[in-house]
Each structure stands twice: as structure tokens, then as C-alpha cells.
Amino acid sequence: MTDSSSRKETEDWWRTALIRMEPNQIDIRGHPIEDLIGNIGFVQMIWLCLRGELPSKDQSRLLEAALVAAVDHGPQAPSIAAARMAATCGVGLNSAMATGLNMLGDVHGGAGEQAVSLYQMALSFVDEGDTPDAAAAQAVKRWTADHGKYMPGFGHRFHTRDPRSPRLIELVQSAQRKGVVSGRAGDIALRIEAHLSDIKGRPIPMNIDGATAVIYTELGFDAPLARGLFCLSRSVGILAHAWEQTQQGGRNKGPLPKGHLWTYLKPSEK
């Protein structure tokens, strides 16, 4: 291998379409950075980085609603609790944030990604000729067979009616009326919700993951980005909790006040 072929290989190894730089110049997706700063919003920047093109104002607003909605759901979530605990362990705020984000795995942070896949599957059945109701039922059946009983995006252990979902669906329907989105994902999601409640005999409400997944699907994001976008949103809550904990103080805070767990860990009699 010659040095110049080696160089070519290295160049290819790290190629990116996201950014181009030379001294005193930084282009993001072809836009000089100084043209973006102060002229586009943070959510437009997120879209530009992920999708390669700038969104319309209306598209950006809908994405923004999803990002606002998922910011926090309190310290009973393991990600938030762990970030608060990390903030008492002598690491920087960036590491406290990483601790929380790292927990948003398939179970804790993957429901939005899975719900996008569920909607896409249901919509593909519609495209193949099923009625929307049949497609919704079929998608639920298929998902259960492949992945088990947890239906991503529906049901909540605390809320019987998650206050975030109807508000987000309302915004999707409004965007649909303006022609911003097709409304198909919102429609199929509501049918899945109705079908699930029907077969369970009790309300199985669309939750935050189900509702934001509607928006991500309507806006054309690939399923894995639903997790990525959720991570960007929840990062805000993670940071805010880690910072609040930093200000409250405390050292090596575990899950319970000092001495509580202790009592559960007594050596057995011998």
C-alpha cells in the first residue's frame, strides 16, 4: 500500500456530507455557518443536520411541538434518577447527561422508534389494499406475534389519558388541514388506539411515544431517528434535573436516603 492510497482510504473512512471546513470557513450542509446563526431556529438546525435540507416553517413547528412535549417525566424514570445521582458523584454535567442518555435503550427510549415502525407497517397494509381499520388490527396482531405483548406507543402505567397526546394529535390534524402533512399516521394511530382499547376492554391511551411517533412519521423521519429526537428532547430534562441536584448538593446519593436500604440488606441469621 502506498502512502497516497493509504491517504485516500483514510479520507474515505471519515467522509461526511454534514460539514465542510477550511480555515475561517465552516459550512453545515452547504450553508456557511454565519448565515445560519441568528437566521434559523434551533429546531430548523436539528432538521437541517439530520435531513440535509431546511424544513418549512410549518414542518419545523410540528417537530418543535414533539420536542417540547417529551422533555421530562420526572425522577421515577430511571434515566432522570440516574442523572441526578450522577450529579452527586463528582463528574461533570456532561457525564451526568451521558448517564441519563445511555439508559434510553430499547425498553426505556425505544418505544417511539418502535411506534414509527408499527405505523409504517400498518400504513403499508393500507397501501396494499386493506381498510385502515383492518390494517390497524393486522399491524397489532403482527407486532404482538413478533415482539410480544408490549405495544409501543400505547398504554401508560400512571395516566389513563396522557395529557400530551391529544394536544399533539390536535396539532397534527391542524397541520393536515393546512396541507403540511398527510395525516395518515395520525389517523392510523387513532385506529390502533381504538382497536387496542376494544380488544382489551379498557382504555389503552396513546402515550407520549405514540403521539410523537405520529409526528415523526408524518414528517418523514426514519424510525431510528425517533429515538434520536427523543434523546435530544429528554436531554433537556436530564440536564435540568442534574443541575437542580447539583444546586441542592448531596454526595453519592443512592436511590434511598442513607440508612434506608441498609435495613433491607441485613445478613441472614447463621
Add this chain to the structure above:
Amino acid sequence: MTDSSSRKETEDWWRTALIRMEPNQIDIRGHPIEDLIGNIGFVQMIWLCLRGELPSKDQSRLLEAALVAAVDHGPQAPSIAAARMAATCGVGLNSAMATGLNMLGDVHGGAGEQAVSLYQMALSFVDEGDTPDAAAAQAVKRWTADHGKYMPGFGHRFHTRDPRSPRLIELVQSAQRKGVVSGRAGDIALRIEAHLSDIKGRPIPMNIDGATAVIYTELGFDAPLARGLFCLSRSVGILAHAWEQTQQGGRNKGPLPKGHLWTYLKPSEK
């Protein structure tokens, strides 16, 4: 310890002013979540979570400019490179993001936080009666004595004039003319830049950390939040790079194409 005193302690252990919940109700900083969704922007939500109150439109816009500016600086940054590599290792996008964030430590992600402290120190000298120029010089001297030669927020290994900084300073000055901010941090930062260039005999340009730190100081954020906000901003670039790498494919990508490093690791002759 009675069970009820134990309960009281646990309650206190996890208290937060950020969120309140009961079934079907979620309040963020006292605002029902459904009133926020679709009505405030993501950057306003960030501010609300971190500060407890909603910002004005103009305050929000200035913060938004800082968040847009710091999104990405390419894969020569270890955080971005590591997130791209992680994306080829069989972990979720959330873990790839955590990998990048976790690297934004004191050296890689701490310059903004340090620059806020530097500006606050210089401004405290002004408050004590120094002229701005004397305060800038004194702050540089003090910082160097305490922390060594790296002056946070100034100098760049690639750019002689970082294209992001003048644009951000321009926005600060415009906000100052509108009475949104005092402009004191921007002013002292420019004096520090001039002083540094003077004593070094070559331009030591304000970099992205120095310029965003001006905005964070002007807007009244505590120094550690400068790192937190940088993390929120850079998370976007980290996610976008991890996602691009995911789409490019690859398995277990190291820092160099397969076989390259190999040649550097030959056992010595025996």
C-alpha cells in the same frame, strides 16, 4: 425510625421543583404541559426548565443563536469521532450519543464554562473600580496564574478568525441596543481578545466557546450551565454524525482504515 418518618425522608430525597404530576396531569415549572406544547418553542422550553421562568422572545432568540452556532465542528473532534465509531459497534443511537457527550469533559467541553467564569471575574474587577481594559488584563493574569496557559474561549488551532464569533457578537450588540442585555460581557470579552493578541503579538481570536460564553453571561446563566447548554447544542451534531455513520454502515470502525494502524504495531525484532 417509623415508616412515616422514613416516607417523609424519601419524599425529601427526591424533591424537585421542575415537575409535578398526578394521573392525567403534568406540570412543568407550574405550567400544564398541554399549555406549553405548540405554544412555546424548544429553546423557550430549555430556558423554562433550567431557569424556572419563561424568557422573553428576545432573550430566547439570543440563546437560540448560541445553540445553533455550536452544533458541529466535524469528526476531528474526539466526541464526534467516538460517536461515529460507537454507531458501528452494535449499540443504540442513544448510547452513541452518550459516548460523544461523555467526552465533553473539562478539556473538550469545559471551555465555555471556564470562559463564563473568566468574564465574571473580569466584570467583578470592573465593579470594584478597575477600568474595563485593566480588568481584562488583570483577569487574564489571574487566570493564567491559577489555571495555566490555556485561556478558555480564545485562540483556535484551525481558524485565525472563527466565523461564528463575530456573528454572535454582532447579535449580542444588536440585543444590547434593544435593551435585551447589558452588553458588558461582550465588551469585556472583546477587551480580553485585544489584550491577548497584544501580549502574544498575533491574533488570538475569540472562538466559539468564548462567543457563546458571552451570550450565556449576558443572559445570566450560571457557569456550569454553559457546559450544559453546549452539550445540548453539540448533541445535535453528535446525533447527526452517528446517524450518518449508521447509514454508511461499517462494523467496529476504529480510528483508521483496517490494516493501517496494524502496521504501526509490529512486534519489535527479537
Add this chain to the structure above:
Amino acid sequence: MTDSSSRKETEDWWRTALIRMEPNQIDIRGHPIEDLIGNIGFVQMIWLCLRGELPSKDQSRLLEAALVAAVDHGPQAPSIAAARMAATCGVGLNSAMATGLNMLGDVHGGAGEQAVSLYQMALSFVDEGDTPDAAAAQAVKRWTADHGKYMPGFGHRFHTRDPRSPRLIELVQSAQRKGVVSGRAGDIALRIEAHLSDIKGRPIPMNIDGATAVIYTELGFDAPLARGLFCLSRSVGILAHAWEQTQQGGRNKGPLPKGHLWTYLKPSEK
């Protein structure tokens, strides 16, 4: 919910059989810690924690060989490279280690776990009456159908004969002769290796993951623990590299020397 039922639930939430404590007493798996310190080795302690009982000397020695073998494979591995880069970013050694470990995902660190599953599958075919050769071939076929072309534990991009594998297999066979293990996993693994080389028409050597998976299977570890044990082993290399980098110094080291990647990121002509 009464406070005492709440307390009972919390107790159950955090129950563990690993450790019991009261003031001035710590029992690990029923053994007072002071009886373990200085009396059992680190590898025996690993086994005790993971399995609940102390291993025999011979079992411990075999596990020890696997742990020694997988410690390091150099900085072309993304986990090692990232840990070295993290060590230049201003985080503690613990965070540099976490960075490396976090990358040992399904692709980078999961091959041992998958190989244990592969061997267990092949051995179940033997139990059902297949000849060992037929079982090996059938397991390969089934694995490929379910998981694609990457056969965990076999093949290497650098080595045509991984020097670690024959040595580990030799130790397994020696332990078999002493009656420490059955030798069935070692036998089936060699048959898989022969079968793969046969159908590919070139050597597909058992690699470190395949060889250590033999040991883990022989010793009765569950498949996911193969990844866990690999993580314990590779942690040593990750720490040693992060520490070497710390001593070498450097700030914000990316994947290539400063300026190199730069040249690949030039803005395109306009």
C-alpha cells in the same frame, strides 16, 4: 397504600442475594468479606459474585486463562481508541473506561455471547441425536438463516491463525482430561471451525471470542455473561491504554493528527 406496605414494596424492589450488610459486617454470597480477603483470588471472587458459589481451583484456573487472553487487541479497536481519546478530554479514568466499555455492544463485544448461544444450539442438536458433525453443520446453517453471514467466534480480519485460540483450546482439553469440564463445547467448536473452513474453501480460524466462549460454555456460564466476562477482561486493556495516553499527554486528541482530517473536509467549490 399504607406506609408499611410501601416499605415492604421498596424492600422487595431492591432485594439482592449478592450482599448482606449491617454495621461493621459485610457478607458476599454468605461469606464474611474478611474471610474472603487474602484467602481467595480475584477470579474466584468474580465467580462467587456471578454464580453464588466458589469454584474449584481448576475451574477458576480455566476462567482465569480466558480473562487473561482477551485483555487487549490494540487501538485499532474502537473501544480502545475511544478510551484513549477520552483520556485527553478532561474526564476521570473511570469515565475513560466507561467510554470504552460502552462500545462493547452487540457487534464489538457481543460475539462471545453469540458464540455461546451457537455452541449451545449445536450441543442441543447432539442431545437430540445428531452426530457432532451434523450438529455443527446444522447450527451454522440455522445461525446464518437467523442472523446473517457473520458467524460469531470464527474468522479474523488480521490473523489467519489467532495465537490465542489454540492455546485456550489446549487448556480446555487438558481440563477435560482431568475431568474438570466435559470437553463437549471445545469439540463442537472445532467441528464448526472445520465445517466453516470446508464450505468457504479457506481457513476460518476460531478467534478469541470463539475460544473464550468455549471456556464459558464448558464452565456453565449463561450466554450474556460471556459478554460480561469479556468486559471485565477488556477493561484491563482499556484502563492500561487510557493511563498510557494520560501519561503521554495531549488535549482533545481526535482520530488523526491535527490538520489531517481537516484536509478532507474542505467546502466544495461554489
Add this chain to the structure above:
Amino acid sequence: MTDSSSRKETEDWWRTALIRMEPNQIDIRGHPIEDLIGNIGFVQMIWLCLRGELPSKDQSRLLEAALVAAVDHGPQAPSIAAARMAATCGVGLNSAMATGLNMLGDVHGGAGEQAVSLYQMALSFVDEGDTPDAAAAQAVKRWTADHGKYMPGFGHRFHTRDPRSPRLIELVQSAQRKGVVSGRAGDIALRIEAHLSDIKGRPIPMNIDGATAVIYTELGFDAPLARGLFCLSRSVGILAHAWEQTQQGGRNKGPLPKGHLWTYLKPSEK
């Protein structure tokens, strides 16, 4: 820059003395890996990687005792609790381990490193002519002035006499009698313990960090490696807890049983 100078720079960028490789050959610190496997223990391998040379049997045994001692201290430690929670979030065991390790920051995992520094400081006062008792008192005074009231390695919130410390000190003294170590760190640590108890008027017992730091100091490890070695040791407990939790099951386990924290987060009356 020519391609060959570029190549030379890259070679230097990633140089390491830890490992050398070429096809079918892997040398760790100059030893062919197949000579190490089955011939040296895991603790000797840890020493070899970190120090560059093999330890004596006695040195290795003393290090082994420290590694055994610190493996676990239960789920009231935030690192262990977070690893258990992570194991319910849908991430691999490697990421659960990384979550725990990442929390072993300056406060949670840094006491051993700090205690080594404290002992080194006290011993330097002895070298300068102080009596051991005066040196111990002086080191305590200096540490408090520089770092505040937390004296690393001494005091415990649960134990009045940590059962691990006397056992470890006993092993150090035994090694001293055999000439394996000088015993100076053990001696100064006991004097610091006596001095602290004296000035506080109650026992301030040497804790696990203080006792293992004695061993690390006696064996000549640099202070930051005390944290690194603690991380290797505690990784075992982190893995064992994450694995136990995996087997117990659960999804998205937070710090308290479902519904408990909930009651603490009620929106205030309006």
C-alpha cells in the same frame, strides 16, 4: 505536508508500548500472548499491563487482596443502583456496566486516588525530617486547607469499624515482615487514623478506600491508578448486580416502586 510525513505523524499519534501485533502474533509488553495464557494469573496480567513488568508472586497477592476487598458495597451506592436500573432499560450488559463505572467520579470513586496522594504527602514530610506523627498531623492539616473537610480514606457513614480495613492492613504488615513492601504507607495511614480520631473525639475508622490506598501506595502505583484499580474491582460487583437484575426482570425500574415517587410529585393546588 507529504503523504509520508503524514504517515509518520499518524504512526506517532497512536503509538503504544502496551501491545505489538502482526498477523498471527500478539505481544503484550513484549510477551507473546500464548506464553501468558494459562501461565500467569489475571492479577499479574493487570499489573503487567499497567506497569510494564510482571510482579512477584507476593506483590501480586497483595494487589489481589485489594481487588477482592472492594468488589461490592450494595445497591445504596449510586453506581450499583444505576447499573441495576440500566439493566431494565433495554441496553446490553456492557452499557449497564459503563453506567455504573461512569459514576465512579471524584466523589464516588476518587477517594482511593486522593488517599494515595494524602499518604504520599505525609511520607514526603517524613522524608523532610518530620516524625511520623507530626507528618500525619501536618498532612491532615494541609489536606483540609486545600480540599475541605472530607478526609479521603477515613470515616464511614455505616460502619464504625469497616471489616475490610483491619484485614487488609494485617496483610500489608505480613507482607512487610516478608520484605515485600516497606510498610511505610500502612504505618502513616494508621497514624492519620489515630490523629483524626483524636481531633474529632470519636473513632474515624480507616475505610476501604483508605486501606486499599495503603496497598496501592506500598506497591508503587501512581495515584490515578488507585481509581483505575478500584474501577476494575467494583466492575465485578456492578456486573453481578446488573446480571442479577436482568434475571429478576423488570422494565424501566426507577429508584422506587411504581407509584411511590408519584405521590411526591403532585401539582400544587391552584
